[in-house]
Amino acid sequence: MDRFAPSVVSRAHSDLTGRTPVYTSTPERIGASQLTAFTAFLRICTGQPLPDYEALHDFSVREFRTFWQCFVQWSLGLNWSGNAEPVCIGDDCEHANFFPQMQLNYADNLLGLSVASPDAPALTACHADGRRVRLTRAELRERVARLAHALSELGLGEGDRVVGVMRNDADAVVTALAVTALGATMSTAAPEMGVDSIRDRFEPLAPRLLFAHTAARTFDTGRSVASNVADLAAALPSLQGVVCLDDGTLPSTVTQSIYSLGELLDAGDADRFVWRRFAFNHPLFIMFSSGTTGKPKCIVHGTGGTLIEHLKEHRLHSDLRPGDRMYFHTSCAWMMWNWQLSALASGVEIVTYDGPISTVDTLWRLVAEERVTVFGTSPAYLKMSEDAGVEPKAQFDLGALRAILSTGAVLYDAQFEWVRDHVKPLPLQSISGGTDIIGCFVLGNPNLPVYAGEAQCRSLALDVQAWDQGSRTGGVGQLVCVNPFPSRPLGFFGDAQGDAFHAAYFASNPGVWTHGDLISLSPEGAVRMHGRSDGVLNVRGINVGPGEIYRVLNDIPEIREAMVVEQKVRDASAGHADPENVESRVVLLLVLNDGAALSGALAARVRRDLARRASPAHVPDRIIAVDALPVTHNGKLSEAAARSAVNGLPIGNAAALRNPECLDAIRRHPALNLATRELPPVGESREQLELYLQAYWEKLFGVAPIGRDDNFFDLGGHSLLATRLLADVRQSTGRTIPLAMLMIAPTITRLAALICDDALPPSSPTLVRVRAGTGMPLFLIHSASGSVMECLALIGSLKSPRPVYGLLARGLDGEQPALLRVEDMAASYIEQMRTVQPNGPYAVAGYSFGGLVAFEIAQQLRRAGERIELLFLLDTYVDEHCRPWTARLRRRAGSVRAHWQTVRELPAARLPGYVKDRFAGVADQIRMRVGRMALRPEGYTAVLPPAMQHMRETMRVAMTTYRPKPYDAGPIVYVRAAVSQSAYGDPMLLWRRVARAGLVVAEVSGGHADLIVEPNVQFVAAALDRGLGE
Structure with missing residues (x-):
């Protein structure tokens, strides 16, 4: 398949896929949407039928030139001059050039009076003290023209660069529009950012003017904003002047000319200002990467590409139009401020807010009071509202609200349901893109249903695909965009040869934009976000996306925020001679809600839920509770900074973080150093022994504290860890504890009691009650490991109330000779089984090798005249000599x-x-x-x-010599893995031949080892329950 071929995703209805949307639009709304109107226009222009969104998107990426040409023609109020031909020169995304003969003015298009009337509301600026500033389109246009004229009189013009440290208010809007109206390039930051962080962004630009809010607000923290502005001005040698946006006073240390916004507005003459047009690719905004891995990259965005991409996203995907009031919770440091600003071009009234979230319901109150129709927020705010028990639909009048947009992080399934149930039934649209493209790759759609956890669609004319290893994948893959698109940045400022720009987006897949996110596409064409690909974890050779972990943790109420990073740990047994001899472990950092604590029970639930709902590979090696996670100034969590702290490395650029002090707490967290912590002495008393075992378990599992009644297996214990634990206990206490006893006493309290009360058996028992219950027991036979520990998840998933007994191999602890024949094992185990169930009917089951022993047990019991209720074989293979x-x-x-x-x-x-x-x-x-x-x-x-190795070799001999004979005591229930073990051949050739009374076969997805772990273990348990008559 051509990797550059346009992607086509087949659309299936919910009754075919079995999925039910959380929201579906009405036929009336679909018929009235701008997307429907544009599709009709495109049909007329092209003669294409375009029956649905799949066909429309397919056309838009195959014929992207035609799409953009038609969109420019269709867009009401878009003012430009020159020629719309050619649409695009070049087919390579990295170098394509859109509309080279077109000229336009960004601010003029945002403030045009044809898309909405002059007296239509344009801007409502809300302040924390309750003040409101309201401007109509005519008033805003006139104010922008006055400021632009005054700035032109100061000599500001095309090619100049202007920076602003601004609060999110009306003055910031006027400033940005006036600067861009002149053809100057605008870059913005927020006052809460540190001086060093802002300097790193602004200094490379050599700006001519600095606009800044300088007056203090009651919610400010740290140094005064005026002092920060003064320090910043001193650090920018190119700066010629500072414009104060409010009535604050700058220190006398400022040597540049100082102007006030009020004075400039008074001096400007709107009638004398000329709205010039500039080239389509004239620099408009310079945005910045987060800077957590080094100096921020200065990303240059063009005038025309930004404008028409935002027009497309606002009108077609968000159905924004005159009459809408949009509030997006953002600051001037985040691209969503620029994105909301452009909504003026669609006749939308934008609402801004300058102030803190003083109470959890602050933003809901603002949305209600201002009659907001489209509310832009983040998953974090929705989660905070949910955790605080906010009931927006009951507490506020949200009658005007028709849609919610969410971005900044992955939006999880449960949050869609919370909005539906606690806000109102409306489209919750997950949108995702980035500062890099000043827009979205995936977003909403007024005509399509909303499925929980997914963005409704891919952006029109952007051929977004999921790639793995350089080609398209049907699963989770890198988000790439194959075709050229007009909002691709012009490049990085100061990167004359484009080397850094190429390395950032095109080095991985030449000619294809690689964004750094992980996505998967649904059958309906929706997109699920899986987090950043640069944070992908490699867990024992398996790539795990952090987003898959966060999605599960989002449903645990004790957890407020989570971050998972990889830690490199030197193998202590290898010494320090080989610097490459390191192992990786996964560290999960948790911020817990008030009143919650990281107990053993909570850690066990985290591990259990991740194993059940994701996979065992998603279970972290270390779980650590912290007070805060590192956050950038635009409100995004920084995995890179946390990863450096966890690994004890210096932080690339702490100034890029809002809360760098949290990194010291992470770096020094004692749980990161449990492996090197000295254990307390065993002592003579039970209390001392419990303290020793508690410290050892914390070291073993990498979580602290662990309670003395926490279950070893719930914490993630398995046979290999159990063997290591008991070997160390033997060395420390001189007491030999049979492996089987850990299943009988799986807690610190019970294990210490066994040791101190001298209640240990003289030898390892072969029959262990794994689960209590009522009725006739189920006997589960060990696998080649000699233990049934690997099947504890299966036992725990059974709905049957019956007791379950495990048969363990003799010699499991190396203290007794092992049995070498399946027949001898079966005879020995029958003796043990009769001690709890003297007569049949018997139910026996075995996983892997255990199935051979279970089969022989059933044979011997049948020959003894006993009835067999159930013979259950779980993916049991046979020696090759048993095959034809x-x-x-x-x-x-x-x-x-x-x-x-x-x-x-x-x-x-x-x-x-x-x-x-x-x-x-x-x-x-x-x-x-x-x-x-x-x-x-x-x-x-x-x-x-050694003991476990010897046990497996013993089972290999027993498997080699065993020859199953015909069986007629009843049907055999056989559950097989969909992915076979090719080295052993197909065992069904034998089982079909010997099952004289019938063979019931069920197939479960995954491989041999996948059958006994989540999620497949649930299907296996259901099959076993059916066999037991449940």
């Missing part, structure tokens, strides 16, 4: 061909070693055929403790 000779012959022939090919390609020096290795393998096969242990263990067991 034709299948064995084909496998042998394939093996011979593979070895011959290897021999032909091997260097001569390596050939003797290879042949010797193959002969040794054949010799081991012969040894196992006669019931003897192989001389060389399988390679994957090398990392296991």
Whole structure:
């Protein structure tokens, strides 16, 4: 498939996909939407049928030139001159040039009087003290023209760069529009940002003028804004003047000319100002990257590209029009301020707010009081409202509100439902793009349904795809845009050759914009965001997107915020000789709600929910509670800064953060150093032993504190950790604890009681009650590990009330000789089973190798005259000698061909070693055929403790020698993994042959090991419940 081919996503109705939208628009609203009107116009222009949005988007990316030409023609009030041909020169996204013969003025288009009447409201500026400043379109246009004329008299003009440290109010709006009306380039920051952070942004631009609010507000913190402005002015040698936007006073240290906004407005003459037009790609705004990994990048955006992209997003995707009142919670440091500003071009009244969120319901109150129709917010504010128990629909009159837009982070499924249930049924539109394109790649759609957790669609004329390894993927992949688009930045300021610009967006996939986000596309064409790709975690070879973790944690009420990062830890056993000998572990940082604490129970729930709803790979190695997470000045969490702190590295640019002090607390957190913490002495008393075990468990699981009644397995324990724990306990206490006892006493309190009360058995039991219950028991046979610990999730997922007993292998602790034959194991286990159930009918089950023993147990019980209620085999394979000779012959022939090919390609020096290795393998096969242990263990067991390695090798011998015979005591229930283990061949060839009374087969997605972990374990448990008659 051509990786540059336009993407087409098939659209399926909810009754086919089984998914129900959280919101569906009405036919009347769809018919009246601007998207419907433009589609009709495009049909006339092109002759294309365009029956639905899928067809429209497909056309818009294949014929993007035609799309943009038609959109410019259709857009009411868009004033330009020159020629709309050519639309675009070049097909390469990195170098394409749009509308090179067109000229226009950004501010003139925002303040045009044809899209809305002169007396239509244009701006309402709200202040924390209750003040309101209201301007009509004519009043705003006149004020902008007066200021622009006054600035031109000061010599400001095309090519100059202007910067502003501004509050989100009417004066900031007037300033930005006046500067851009002159053809100068505007860059903005917010007063709450630090001086160093602002200097890093503004200094490379060599600005001519600085606009700034200088008067103090009651909600300001830290140094006075006037002092910060003075320090900033001193750090900008190119600066010729400072314009004060309010009545504050600057210190006498300011050496540049000082002007006041009021004086300039009084001096300006709107009638004398000429609204000149500039080239389509004339620089309009210079925006900035977050700067958390170094100096911020200065991103230059063009006039025309910004304007027509925003017109498209506002009119077609958001259905904004005259009569709408939009409030987006933002500051002048964030691109959403610029995005909202451009809504003036669609005749929208914009609402601004200068002040803090003094109470959780502050923004809901503003939306109600100002009769806002479109409210722009963030997932964080919605979550804060939910956690605080705010009920907007009951507390406020939200009758005017028709849509909510959310951006800045991933918006999770439950938040869509909360808005529907606690705000009102309306489209909650997840929009996502970035400062990089001053717009959106995915966003809303007035004609499409809203599905929980997803953006409704991809932006028109932007061929957004999910890529993996340089080509399209059907799963989670990198967000890329394949085709050219007009809002692509002109480049980075100061990057004359474009090397840094290329490295940022095009180095990964030449000619294709690579954005740095992870997405997946739904069958309906909606888009699910999975977080930043540069924060992707590699968990034991598996790539895990942080967004998948956050989505699960969002549903745990104790958690306010979460961040997951990777920590590099040197392998202590390797010493310091090899700097490359490091291992990675995943650290989860949690900010908890008031009254919540990171208990063992909460940590267990986090691990359990992540394993169940995502996968075991999503479960963190360390869980740490912190007071705050690092946040940039535009309100976004900084994973890069947290990652540096967790790894003890210096922060690239602390000034880019709003709260850099939180990094010291993260860096010094004791839970990050649990592995090196000295354990307390074991002591003589039970209290001392419990303290020792508690500290050891905290070190083992990487979470503190752990309660003494927390369950080892709920915390994430498994057989390998259990073996390590009991080995260390033996070394520390001199007491040998059988592995089985940890299932009987899985808490610190109970384990300490067993040790101190001398209640340990003389040898490891082979029968353990894993779960209490009522009725006839289920007997679960161990796998090749010798234990049933790996099946605890399966046991816990059963709905059947029956008790469950686990059969463990003899010799599991290395204290007794292991049994080498399946028949002997079965006979031994039957003796144990009869101690709790003397007579049938019996229910037996086994996972993997355990299925062979379960099968033999059923055979022996049948021969003894007992009835078998259930024989349940979970993906049980057999030795190749149990398969038909034709299948064995084909496998042998394939093996011979593979070895011959290897021999032909091997260097001569390596050939003797290879042949010797193959002969040794054949010799081991012969040894196992006669019931003897192989001389060389399988390679994957090398990392296991000796006792566990010996156990697996024992089971390998038993599997090799066992030959299942025909079985007629009842049907066999067999659950198989969809992904087979090719090395063992197809076991169904044997099971179909020996199951004389029937074979019931169920297939579950995933591989062999996936069957006993979330989410697949739920399907396996359901099959087992059905077999038990539930």
